[in-house]
Amino acid sequence: MSQPLLLIAAGGTGGHMFPAQALAEAMLARGWRVKLSTDARGARYTGGFPHTTEIEQISSATFARGGVLAKAAVPFRILAGITAAKVKMWRDRPTVVVGFGGYPTIPAMAAATILRLPRMIHEQNGVLGRVNNLLAKRVNTVACGTWPTILPEGVEGVHVGNPVRGAVLERAGAAYIPPGDYPMELLVIGGSQGARILSDVIPPAIASLPMERLQNLRVSHQARGEDEERVRTYYAEHGISADVQPFFNDVPRRMSEAQLIISRSGASSVADISVIGRPSILIPYAAATGDHQSANARGLVDAGAAILIPESQMSVETVAQQIAIVLDNPDGAHHMARAAQGVGKPEATEHLVSLVETLAQKGTT
Known part of the structure; x- marks a missing residue:
């Protein structure tokens, strides 16, 4: 047959x-x-x-x-x-x-x-x-x-x-290490092609964090090709360890190692974050058809697993404040990770x- x-x-x-x-x-x-x-x-x-x-x-x-x-x-x-x-x-x-x-x-x-x-x-x-x-x-x-x-x-x-892809399923429910006084990972992704507003706002928001926090922080930032060099230069000039690329082929690994993910709320990104189980700050793409990225984020936000920042309210100060809320609160971050896993559908x-x-x-x- x-x-x-x-x-x-x-x-x-x-x-x-x-x-x-x-x-x-x-x-x-x-x-x-x-x-x-x-x-x-x-x-x-x-x-x-x-x-x-x-x-x-x-x-x-x-x-x-x-x-x-x-x-x-x-x-x-x-x-x-x-x-x-x-x-x-x-x-x-x-x-x-x-x-x-x-x-x-x-x-x-x-x-x-x-x-x-x-x-x-x-x-x-x-x-x-x-x-x-x-x-x-x-x-x-x-x-x-x-x-x-x-x-x-x-x-x-x-x-x-x-x-979700097999590479994500392999990391489903991976143990989460909450923020602390040791090396930490922060992942910034903006969909398949990056997002300019994330490249404009996220680096200065991270740079405004206290020095004792920055010295332990390593950033993986997905930026558009035309933004890549300026984003990389900004991080370097502010003494922030950062890997800046237009596309990461190993996003599931980077997610599983991250203490916090900052992301658009495209459906695949939300699914990956949920299945692996990580705290996130979600910034829906304002021009998405029917504002569907806000709808995508709702499950994680309602579960207490994610913080939603509309583009209209996105500023360096707001983003910095929300990053600090997660990184300065290990118990809360751990709760967010568990809540994300509860939303996931592996x-x-x-x-x-x-x-x-x-x-x-x-x-x-």
Whole structure:
């Protein structure tokens, strides 16, 4: 009997690609073949996928970027992608197709709909992204990472949580060392591509901490490429030990070693923080669709595991004060770490696998 084939379609950000990677790892371990359909931008994030994952680049586009001519070409590029995806599916028919959101998922999900293949989407955030909102009524199952998720009328979601990669699961519930008079780690991450406001505000906030605190502190700061050098220079000029990079390939390790994490509240970041179990200061991206990053943060904040600072209230003084509250209160920090673990859903991948297997058993619709 031939191996069943799972086709995963995911967009070009870590928020889409990390849960897709988690599902790929799990399905390959169960003897499935796995293909990933994405565009050139998404292909940059495939380094962590198992090497047996087949990568297919499909033409897609978004109206959100480019000039008038680029926007005029979007429908034609998407149509070309759908046609190419249909041809590939005729040649190698997927058993199930799963979309994780982002414009690069449109060709594969549209082709799966036309060919009436079993299909589902996974929405990481508490508010459906534009593409998943478009697809929600055209798939067999809508799996939700954040609960509750706002869904179109008539659509029912299944709460599975957000799958995390194997490297995160390996550190699930790792022992937490609370802040104290010894070397400590502080991790600053701003989503897949960093965040300028974090690079503007966080370094001076850290620099304003008392010297006895700074001498024990090592910072890992993910900054945009264009901000990298100035952030690194700022830390060096203020005598702060810091590792500044545009992208960390070992975020799970750095999280598990951190006394405090300062982060955007993208769905994957929140899931990783929860499963590993660390105190965090979350700064939702103000321009996120439907303010979904605030919704993502709500579970950790309500559990007493995280401090939320809206961008509108973000200042050097405010951030410094909140950092000090965590680092100066080891018992409180330890409570935050335990509370974060209580929110985590390390079983999310298994729940998603079960949905895929159920769809495979039901066959075409």
